[in-house]
Amino acid sequence: MKAAVYYGPEDVRVEELEVPKIQDNEVLVRVRICGVCATDVKTILVGHPMIKPPTVLGHEIAGEVIDVGKNVTEHRVGDRVVVAPYVPCGACYYCQHEQHTLCSRLFERTPTPGGFSQMVKVPSNIVEKGTLLIPADVSYEEAAFTEPLACCLHGMEECHIGVGHTVAIVGDGPMGLMHLQLANVAGARKVIMSGRLDERLNVAKELGADVIVNETKEDPVKKVTDETEGRGADVVIVAVGSAAAAEQGLKLVRRGGTVNFFGGFPSGTEFKLDPNLIHYSEVKLTGTFGFSHADFVKSLQLISKRKVDVKKLITHKFRLDQVLDAVKISAQLKGLKVLLTI
Ligand SMILES: [Zn+2]
Ligand SMILES: [Zn+2]
Structure with missing residues (x-):
């Protein structure tokens, strides 16, 4: 073979x-x-x-x-x-x-x-x-x-995305676009997708993004602030493995919201974090990797029911x-x- x-x-x-x-x-x-x-x-x-x-x-x-x-x-x-x-x-x-x-x-x-x-x-x-x-x-x-979607599902479950949430996704690659669809499946009120490529962001729009932001042309922080009455997003998924994306993700979340570092970072990556964001603003910072057996089963079901395109x-x-x-x-x-x- x-x-x-x-x-x-x-x-x-x-x-x-x-x-x-x-x-x-x-x-x-x-x-x-x-x-x-x-x-x-x-x-x-x-x-x-x-x-x-x-x-x-x-x-x-x-x-x-x-x-x-x-x-x-x-x-x-x-x-x-x-x-x-x-x-x-x-x-x-x-x-x-x-x-x-x-x-x-x-x-x-x-x-x-x-x-x-x-x-x-x-x-x-x-x-x-x-x-x-x-x-x-x-x-x-x-x-x-089934496998990559199961990873996204695990990420989403850890963030407890649910009905009424505003979700911001940093990264317009295949993983970001699957997160977008899962957020809608979970009942998100508004999904804001930030990325760097218009052709990908246009696909995001077709797949159900309420707001798209090309960060090479527009400031995602301002956009998310404007779209959330100044609060920031309830949940932010960082689907890019870079310090810049991580820092941006932390600026997009509301007080008490959750940020998920979903993309893996190159080893040696460091970035600045204001600890008071965690303390006074009670931002929850999490990361997810991989999937469980149950996620894998549910993932194929979502594909088969065309809940995720x-x-x-x-x-x-x-x-x-x-x-x-x-x-x-x-x-x-x-x-x-x-x-x-x-
Ligand atoms: Zn993989
Ligand atoms: Zn074990």
Whole structure:
């Protein structure tokens, strides 16, 4: 089988690998679509402190079951499935405290070798809890959004977005545009989207943003202040991993509101924070990463019920041997979501 093996920054080679052998409780999936995520882009272009080459990246996997171990009862050959990149163990200290994304064994077992490969072996825990049947009217392309949307759902739940809230989102990329739709699903009164690219902000408008702000032309702080009778937003999602975005996010929130640092920051990032914003203004600052098993299930339901339009986010599709082109397009912020057809 073919796989795109990552050897280091800008060095990805399509190679012939042996088809993984499955055990009795495992499943073999023929990957059809794998989404390209910001982590893949960063890793392939500049490297990642936690990802050691050689390895196969790709964790937004949708495909078809082509072999099942003899003890597997949940899935059969021919099933169209999405495969989670991990499943929390359910037993460690963090899982016991329902902080599933902090599970100390989160990455112990993952689909191997990775989604940028024609086939993946799915370990038993992910077969049981992280492999979901794709409804017949949902395409592989749409289903591949289950993982990133689940991350957004986890972020939204931590901020307790609900009916009547004004939500400001910093960042007009695919994640920001999914947050926008989730805020509307949750009943937000007003969603304000700030970004840097008109074409993306126009998509935001089509997807239900009440107010869009191009921060290269307008001051988002003034805009959010004007739109909230001077208060600021109830919830701010910072879907960009930069100090500037973090600082901006903290200026957009109202007293007593919540800010979520949703995007991961490059290591070494520092920024200034006025502690009185937390004390006197009682701003709650949180961050979220990843998703729980329940988020993953709910995410596919939202896609399937078309509560979240993911199709509109797909702007590019590449073949496996074009993975370097795919990440470059993504890094240049041309379009929105990039998928690999495998
Ligand atoms: Zn990702
Ligand atoms: Zn755990």
